[in-house]
Amino acid sequence: MGLAKHSAQLFATKTVLFVLVTGTAIVNNRMLGPSGKGQYAIALLVVGTVSIIAPMGMGTAFQYCINKRRDRAGAFVGLSLVIAVLMGGLLSIPVWIFRAPLQATILKHVPDYTLALALFAVPFAMLGGNLLSAILLARLKVAQFSYLSLIQGATMLILSLVLVYWQRMGLNGAVWAYVLSLVAQASVAFYWVVRFEGINFDFRGGLIRETSGFSWKSFLSQIAMKLQYRLDFYMVNYLLMSSAMVGLYSVASQYCELLLYIPESVRGIVLTKVSADAEYGNKNTAAAARQVVIAMGLAGVAAFFLAKPLIVAMFGSAFAGAIMPLRWLLPGVIMLGVCNMIYVDLAGRGMPEFTTLSSALGLVLTVVFDLLLIPVLKINGAAIASSIAYSGSAIMAMHFFARLSGQKWWSPLAIGRDDLRLTASYLRKGFDAVTGARRAA
Numbered sequence: 001m002g003l004a005k006h007s008a009q010l011f012a013t014k015t016v017l018f019v020l021v022t023g024t025a026i027v028n029n030r031m032l033g034p035s036g037k038g039q040y041a042i043a044l045l046v047v048g049t050v051s052i053i054a055p056m057g058m059g060t061a062f063q064y065c066i067n068k069r070r071d072r073a074g075a076f077v078g079l080s081l082v083i084a085v086l087m088g089g090l091l092s093i094p095v096w097i098f099r100a101p102l103q104a105t106i107l108k109h110v111p112d113y114t115l116a117l118a119l120f121a122v123p124f125a126m127l128g129g130n131l132l133s134a135i136l137l138a139r140l141k142v143a144q145f146s147y148l149s150l151i152q153g154a155t156m157l158i159l160s161l162v163l164v165y166w167q168r169m170g171l172n173g174a175v176w177a178y179v180l181s182l183v184a185q186a187s188v189a190f191y192w193v194v195r196f197e198g199i200n201f202d203f204r205g206g207l208i209r210e211t212s213g214f215s216w217k218s219f220l221s222q223i224a225m226k227l228q229y230r231l232d233f234y235m236v237n238y239l240l241m242s243s244a245m246v247g248l249y250s251v252a253s254q255y256c257e258l259l260l261y262i263p264e265s266v267r268g269i270v271l272t273k274v275s276a277d278a279e280y281g282n283k284n285t286a287a288a289a290r291q292v293v294i295a296m297g298l299a300g301v302a303a304f305f306l307a308k309p310l311i312v313a314m315f316g317s318a319f320a321g322a323i324m325p326l327r328w329l330l331p332g333v334i335m336l337g338v339c340n341m342i343y344v345d346l347a348g349r350g351m352p353e354f355t356t357l358s359s360a361l362g363l364v365l366t367v368v369f370d371l372l373l374i375p376v377l378k379i380n381g382a383a384i385a386s387s388i389a390y391s392g393s394a395i396m397a398m399h400f401f402a403r404l405s406g407q408k409w410w411s412p413l414a415i416g417r418d419d420l421r422l423t424a425s426y427l428r429k430g431f432d433a434v435t436g437a438r439r440a441a
Helices: 003-053 060-069 070-097 099-105 112-118 121-138 141-166 170-197 208-240 242-274 279-313 316-350 353-377 377-404 416-438
Strands: none
Touching: 003 112, 003 141, 003 170, 003 208, 003 242, 003 279, 003 316, 060 070, 060 316, 070 112, 070 121, 070 170, 070 208, 070 316, 099 112, 099 121, 099 170, 099 353, 112 121, 112 170, 112 208, 112 416, 121 141, 121 170, 170 316, 170 416, 208 242, 208 279, 208 316, 242 279, 242 316, 242 377, 279 316, 279 416, 316 353, 316 377, 353 377
């Protein structure tokens, strides 16, 4: 199955996931309000931050190395469990021990019980959302990889309805729904990888050395990327000292980042293929990035104009303050989509250090412009700062890509007639598939 078919399958999954995520957001936002939503967003951010740092880049390393060590796939499964339990636990402990100073600054308004729940979820997030899912994607088990996100999304929606809406458990009910959805996702992922690849704990033959040699470069990249993407939440919470502002900003960010479903439908397949053949990236990465820009651009225009009626209709007038930050974020998120496409190409070539440098630039820009703009423009300033930072990272990443591929640095953005024709052909095929299915029904 080629890139287009794999990507279409993943995008269809993301479309269904969008419905599930939106349903969960409607329940949680209406029941929690902006302040509770802000506390919830920070709690989930703890899970996301720790679960990115703790694997030390091993998820990307697995995806890069597993096809070079096909006979050792079961050992990668065993290594996933060891990393999740040991590193997830080890990194969660100091967060809990030093929770008082954290709760006085970047984790302000997050109570102990909620923080404990978030830390409990870390190993499950590492397995289902990173390590085991990377193994499935590396082996091109695209259907199973796709279903994992649907399992998590459906479980979270059902549990949010039960715990938050019906049982009125508030913030802790929402966090419990999230935690249990991660447990479900990790359990199914474990069942599938063991079924397909087996499991053992025989790490001899340089397995750990080989994966670690790649992972430390990927690790630095992922930390820089995560901080760049999420530092603005911490900065808003710290500088404005308002969980309500975090809640509004999280809604704006969440719905802008739904546009990233488009590159996410392609990037994992690109990484797998480029890691096997760098020439594939020379021929296809820039063209794929241009298709991403077209699709995200169209979706971004729709989001700009529909933000006001949709946010107010779904979440209520209390969340109207999220509309302008969402609009300011849109240009940066489109550039972030391009950036993500280039990042996976660079990682597939075995050079994630270039993504580290690009993300580090974005991180510096985020800090500088957050400090300059948030005190003056509040969450609008955070959105503008993020758009500037994402654009800076993308431009640097494109320069690295040009150096390796022999193409012009602006080629991922240089949309031409052939790109538009290709987009039109994809739309026609999608329309024909839908109308054909309806006629058959």
